[in-house]
Amino acid sequence: MSDRIDVAILGATGSVGQRFVQLLAGHPWFRIAELVGSERSAGKPYWEACDWRVSSAPPDEVRGLKVKHYEEPLHSTVVFSALPGGLAGPIEEGLAAEGKRVFTNARDHRMDPDVPLMIPEVNPDHAAAIERQRRERGWRDGFIVANPNCSTIHLVLALKPIQDAFGIEQGIVTTLQAASGAGYPGVPSLDLIDNVIPYIGGEEEKIESESRKILGRWEDGRFLDAPITLSAHCNRVPVRDGHTETVSLKLAQPASPDEVARVLAEFRARPQELGLPTAPARPVVVLDQLDRPQPVLDRDVERGMASVVGRVRPCPVFDVRFVVLGHNTIRGAAGASVLNAELLLREGWLD
Ligand SMILES: NC(=O)C1=CN([C@@H]2O[C@H](COP(=O)(O)OP(=O)(O)OC[C@H]3O[C@@H](n4cnc5c(N)ncnc54)[C@H](OP(=O)(O)O)[C@@H]3O)[C@@H](O)[C@H]2O)C=CC1
Numbered sequence: 598m599s600d601r602i603d604v605a606i607l608g609a610t611g612s613v614g615q616r617f618v619q620l621l622a623g624h625p626w627f628r629i630a631e632l633v634g635s636e637r638s639a640g641k642p643y644w645e646a647c648d649w650r651v652s653s654a655p656p657d658e659v660r661g662l663k664v665k666h667y668e669e670p671l672h673s674t675v676v677f678s679a680l681p682g683g684l685a686g687p688i689e690e691g692l693a694a695e696g697k698r699v700f701t702n703a704r705d706h707r708m709d710p711d712v713p714l715m716i717p718e719v720n721p722d723h724a725a726a727i728e729r730q731r732r733e734r735g736w737r738d739g740f741i742v743a744n745p746n747c748s749t750i751h752l753v754l755a756l757k758p759i760q761d762a763f764g765i766e767q768g769i770v771t772t773l774q775a776a777s778g779a780g781y782p783g784v785p786s787l788d789l790i791d792n793v794i795p796y797i798g799g800e801e802e803k804i805e806s807e808s809r810k811i812l813g814r815w816e817d818g819r820f821l822d823a824p825i826t827l828s829a830h831c832n833r834v835p836v837r838d839g840h841t842e843t844v845s846l847k848l849a850q851p852a853s854p855d856e857v858a859r860v861l862a863e864f865r866a867r868p869q870e871l872g873l874p875t876a877p878a879r880p881v882v883v884l885d886q887l888d889r890p891q892p893v894l895d896r897d898v899e900r901g902m903a904s905v906v907g908r909v910r911p912c913p914v915f916d917v918r919f920v921v922l923g924h925n926t927i928r929g930a931a932g933a934s935v936l937n938a939e940l941l942l943r944e945g946w947l948d
């Protein structure tokens with residue numbers, strides 16, 4: 598365990614930061630060395646600074662760790678960022694310029710033309726954009742790798758096997774997003790209980806543009822978007838964790854619902870081949886029951902790292918429709934970053 602790589606977590610006290618702590622405590626390759634927060638938390642022991650919400654108590658190895666201010670120097674070479682969007686951008690760039698390998702959840706750099714927006718099962722080859730980043734930004738060892746928006750990740754994990762097998766031309770996705778997606782404390786309880794809020798700022802645009810980048814190609818030193826037209830409708834619902842999405846797709850080649858369900862269930866990719874520690878054995882899990890997936894029952898399948906699909910059936914307007922559910926702060930956020938870091942470590946980018 599002594600040769601584990603020291604890592605820092607930015608935004609360690611928030612909803613996503615707590616999931617990072619949970620996933621990285623006892624990790625075989627990484628050791629939580631530094632926890633970073635705002636002015637509010639800096640200088641306090643983690644257990645005191647953090648309103649821990651994801652299990653009974655923070656892991657012993659971090660309880661007493663003193664939270665650093667985000668302007669303090671960091672010694673860790675790997676940095677996981679759960680900073681708020683808008684604030685994250687310049688801080689992450691500064692760290693990459695110092696040589697840190699930054700794995701970020703924040704939206705700021707996702708659509709940069711030299712930043713991989715990675716899902717290891719979908720576009721591991723996009724890591725090659727790091728070379729352009731280093732060349733054009735003058736960074737020698739550092740880099741930024743982003744993971745997508747929490748709704749985008751689960752949508753794209755379900756689209757990838759279908760795109761590869763049959764091609765996708767158009768899609769409509771409607772989300773039912775959990776309260777924890779808005780951070781902590783997030784949406785006031787009186788606004789959300791007994792209610793549905795049919796608006797999440799910027800979310801529809803992110804789902805539409807991020808999906809095209811991830812499903813696209815890295816070719817001749819630039820990203821080429823996948824030629825898929827998507828229309829997203831986003832809603833906040835009174836669910837604690839787990840985003841549900843209903844999806845209708847127009848395919849390039851005909852396929853029956855059974856054929857679509859089969860390619861989804863059989864989908865395996867690089868993280869599974871490499872046996873990465875945080876990789877789910879099945880990145881997409883297909884359920885047969887008529888009324889599944891449901892957040893309360895299915896969000897923790899494969900330790901929250903899988904996208905759970907159900908109700909694969911014909912679509913009278915397009916070709917096929919289904920439901921996909923995924924944990925928004927595990928595979929939708931912290932788990933996605935950790936899996937990106939595991940992949941890049943195994944592929945030599947952290948040497
Ligand atoms: N929640 C989700 O499902 C998902 C979130 N994301 C993204 O992950 C990031 C974190 O989100 P989430 O955990 O939900 O947010 P939270 O609001 O729960 O947490 C925010 C974190 O950022 C820290 N922070 C706030 N302001 C500052 C500051 N001025 N300087 C330094 N640190 C600061 C807070 O520290 P302190 O407690 O010390 O104030 C806290 O640790 C965001 O970019 C979000 O968009 C991405 C995908 C999914």
Ligand SMILES: N[C@@H](CC(=O)OP(=O)(O)O)C(=O)O
Binds near residue numbers: 774777778
């Ligand atoms: N907007 C997402 C969470 C989030 O923070 O997304 P992003 O990282 O794209 O800003 C939600 O509300 O569920």
